[in-house]
Amino acid sequence: MAAAEELTLLEKLLGLRRGNKYSAQGDRQIPVLQTNNGPSLTGLATIAAHLVKQANKEHLLGSTAEEKAVVQQWLEYRVTRIDGHSSKEDIRTMLKDLNSYLEDKVYLTGNNFTLADILLYYGLHRFIVDLTFQEKEKYLNVSRWFSHIQHYPGIRQHLSNVVFIKNRLYTNTH
C-alpha cells in the first residue's frame, strides 16, 4: 500500500473531510504533504501525527509523557524496521519480537488505543495476510492484537479481512 493511500485511509478514519493531496519523494516514495499555512511536511509518521492533531484527536498520540514517547517509538519502529526490512528473516524477527512484546498488552502502549496501533496495523497488513495458519498460531499475541485492531470501527476500510482461527490447530508447536 502506498503511503499516500495509507494516509487517505487514516484521514477517513479520523473523520477529516477535506482530503489532502500527497506527493511522493525519492525512490522510497516518502510521502510529502503540502500544508496551506506553512512549509510542506515529509514522512509518514510526521504527517500522520499532524493529521491526528488536525482532527483534534490528540489522545491518539498518548496522554502522558511516557505514553507519548512510547507511541513515537513504535511509529519509528514502523518506518524503520517494518518499512525498511530487507529479508524474510527480518520479518520473522520482527514478528517474534512483537509477539513477545504483546504478550501482556492489549494495545501497543498497554491499555489505550493509539496512532501506533493504527500505523502498525496498516504496515503489517501485507505480511499478516500471507501468514499460514501455523504461523499465525506461532505469533499468537500478534494475531490476537491484529484481529482486535482490524475489527476496530473504521480502521480496516477496503483492506482484506484476515481470518484467524480461534481454536488451536497445531498444539505441539508451542
Add this chain to the structure above:
Amino acid sequence: MQLFVSDGAPGNLPVLAAAGRAGARGKLLISTVGPEERVVPFLTRPKLPVLKLDSDRYLFSTSAICRYFFLLSGWEQDDLTNQWLEWETTELQPALSVALYNLVVQGKKGEDVLSPVRRALIHIDHSLSRRSCPFLVGDSESLADIVLWGALYPLLQDPTYLPDELAALQTWFRTLSVQEPCQQAVESVLKKQGILAFRSYLQKQPQPSVPLERPVSNEPEEDELPAHTLSEEEIVIAVTIWEQGLEALPTLRPRQNPVLPVAGERNVLITSALPYVNNVPHLGNIIGCVLSADVFARYSRLRQWNTLYLCGTDEYGTATETKAMEEGLTPQQICDKYHTIHASIYRWFNISFDFFGRTTTPLQTKITQDIFQRLLSRGFLLKDTVEQLRCERCARFLADRFVEGICPFCGYEEARGDQCDKCGKLINAIELKKPQCKICRESPVVKSSQHLFLDLPKLEKRLEEWLGRTLASSDWTPNARFITRSWLRDGLKPRCITRDLKWGTPVPLEGFQDKVFYVWFDATIGYLSITANYTDQWERWWKNPDQVELYQFMAKDNVPFHSVVFPCSALGAEDNYTLVSHLIATEYLNYEDGKFSKSRGVGVFGDMAQNTGIPSDIWRFYLLYVRPEGQDSSFSWTDLMLKNNSELLNNLGNFINRAGMFVCKFFGGCVPKMTLTPDDQRLLAHITLELHQYHQLLEKVRIRDALRCILTISRHGNQYIQVNEPWKRIKGNEADRLRAGTVTGVAVNMAALLSIMLQPYMPTVSTTIQTQLQLPPAACAVLPTNFPCFLPAGHQIGIVSPLFQKLENDQIESLKKRFGGGQLEDSLELKVIIFPRAVKRDNCKHVSMWGGIIYALGKNDSFILPEAKVSKAEAPTEIANPEQIKLLTDAVTKQGNIVRELKAQKADKAQVTAEVAKLLELKQQLALAEGKPLEASKGKKKK
C-alpha cells in the same frame, strides 16, 4: 528510571546530552552493560542505550529516549521536530552507520567515509541556511538539534568531514558542541580517546548494509530560491539597455594568431586532461574534460577574454607498448593511429581547441628533462633500490598488473601484483607466491633496480603555502578541494618518477639510460610542451603566473596529479611556473545506471556517436544537461529522447521557430515596430536577471546549471507568446496589430539572445539560428551582460526552418540494443532479482585518462591506482551482503533436498536433470555472491 548504556555506543551521546539539556540527568540511574547484553526482554537483537522506566516499560529507541526527557521538562511535540527525528532515523542513521563503520572499524578515510553521508549533510546545511536562525527548529537549541548533533558528533568532530562548503552546518555544529550538556556528554562517552572510543562497540555490531542507493539523479539538486521580486530600478535599467540596441555592445577585439597573453587583459589558459592514446574515448571521458573545457573556452571567448584552449593525447607508457604488441605495430604507429582517431572524434564534437597536440615530441623531452635537472640540482630527488619482478622471456620488468600469483594473505590463486581481489589486501608484487607473467605465463625473477623518487615531503611546505593562497579565492570544485586536502592530511610520501620501460621520455642521468620517466611525472608537463609546439613563445603562458589564469578540467580521479604532484615539481624547479588557478573536476557519468565498458561493448564511444544519426549538437546538449557536476549522473537513452523532445523540440526549438515564423508570416520577414508595455518591460527585466544568473554560474564554471537558464528564458518566451496570442491579434484592429508586432519583435530578439547564450553549448544550432535571423556578425561574437535590442524594427531576417527533429521511440530502442543498454539492463535486472542489495555502484565509471601505474616508497600507499580500479570494477566479484548469501544458501539446501528426493524416488530422468540444472545455477549464484570464482567442473564431478 534506569539508563542502560554500553561503552562506546554512539547512541549514548544524544541520550546523555538530551538528559543534560532537559534536566533529567539527576533522575537517572546509569548502568553500564556489555555491548551484546539483551536488556530489553522482548527484543531478539541487543539494542543500546535503553531506558527502563519506573513502570517497567522500555524505551529502546535513542530518539524516543531523548524525546521522553524533553517531554518530562514540559516541552510540547511539534511537526517540524517530528519531521527531523523521522528523517534522522530513516535517512541519516542508515547513511551514518555505513560512514562510521568504514571510518572506525575498517579504518577507511576520505571519500569512503564522506560519500555515504554527503547528501544528508547537504540536506541539513541547506535547511539551516534557509532559516534565519542557527537552529533546526525554533530559535534556540531543542530536541531536534540535540538528536542530530549527537548522531553526527562521532563523524564531524574530525573537521575533515565537515567541509568548508557547508558553512551553515559548520556553524550549527560548533555552536552546539560548546554547549555544556553536549560537552559533558562528549567527555563521558569519548573519554578523551576520540573516535577510537567507538571502536570496540562498533566491531561487535553487524556490518551495516549499504542503504539502497537512490538512482543517480539527472535532475538538479532542489534549490528552492525564493521568487525574486523585481524592483522598479531593475526594470528601468533593463529598458534603458534594451533601447541602446547594438550600441550597448562592447567593441570586438580581434583574435590574434598565435594567442598570447596581453598585459592588462584577462588572459585565460584552459587545458583539458590529456586523453590516453590507446583508448577510444567514451561519452564519460568526453563530458569529463574536453567538452566541459570547450564550453568554458567558448564562453570565455564570448566574454572577449583572451583565451587559449589546449589539449592533446598522452602517448607514453606501458599501456601503449602492450597495445602495440597486440596490434603488431610499433608504439609510435599506435600513437599516430590513435591520435588521429581522437582528433577526428573531437572535431566531430565541435571541440574548439586552439591546438590539439601530443606528448611524444622533442619539446616534451626537452622541457621534462629541464624540469628534472632543476629538481635534481636543487636536491628534490632521491635514489633508491626497488625490488621488482622481471620476466626474462619477455625481457621486461613487470608492472603490477602484468603479474599474477597466489595471495600471501588468503591463498587466493589469481591475486594481482598490487591487490588481492578476494581479501582486498594490498600486496607488494614480490610477496606473491608462484608469480606468473600475465603475458607469457613464465615465472618472473626478483631483480633489483635503481629508481629516482620525487621528494614530496620536502616540498610539502611550499605546496601548502601555494594552496593556501590559491584556494582562498578560486573556483576549485568541492571534490578537487577534498581530494587534495585528504592527500595532504595523510602526509606526502616520496614518489617514484622512473620506470624500466622503453616507451617514454629518456632519463638524462648516468646509470639511468635504459629507463624512462614515469607517465604521471611527464604527462602533466605535456600541457607545456603542447603549448610549445603551438608557439615558441610558450613561456609567456607558462612562466607568467601574474598575468595568466589557468583553468584545468578533468574527472576527479586526475585531481592529485594536478593539485599535488605537478605543482610540487613546478615549485621545486623554481622557474616561476604558472600553476593552476581553478581546478574543475567532474564526478562520474554512468551508462544506463551501469558503467561504460569497452571490453563488454557497453556504452557509447566517441566514434560510434557519429553513426547514430543524432547530430553532435544534440549529444553535446544532452551530455552537458546531465554533466556530473557535484554528483554522479547517468546517460540514458530514454532520457536523451525525452530531453530532446521536451526541452529542445517543444521548448527551445518551438519558441525560436515561432518567433521567426511570425516575423516571416505576418510582417514579411521584417522585424516590426515595438512599443513596450509595462508587462513587456517586466519581461525584459526577468530575462536580464536570468542572463545575470547565467553569467554568474558560468564564471564559477557551473556549466550544467547555466544551461538551465537558457531553457528558462525560452520557457518565458513560450508563455509570453501563448498569453499574447499574436496570431489572433494580427487579424484584429489597429491596436491589436501593433500589439502583435511588439510581441513578435520582443520574441525574435529573445531568440537572438538565446542564440548567443547557446553558442558554448550547441555551436552549430547557434550558428543556424543566427543565419536564420541574420544577426549582425558583431553581435554573434560577444555575449553582453545585459539584454539589448539586437534586431531593431526594420531588420530583415532570413529563411526560418525548424531546428530540431523528434527522436522516435523505436529509433531509441534500436540504439539501446546496439550499444548494450538493453543487454546491460537485462543483466542488471537479473542481479537485482538475485541480490536486491548487491548492485553496488562502483566508483570507477571510466578508464583513467592517465595511463601508468604508480608505486611509492611508502608501503601503505593510500593512492588508488586508476587502472587497478578499472580491472577490479570489471571483475565479476561483487560480494553480496550476508543476508543474501544466507538466502541463497537456504535455496541451495532446499533445491539439494528436492534433487535427492527425486533421485531416491527414481523419478523421470528429464525431471531430475532439470532440477539438477536449477541446483547448479543456484550454486553459481551463491559462489558469485560470496565472491568465489566460478567452478563449472564441480557440478560435473558430482554426477
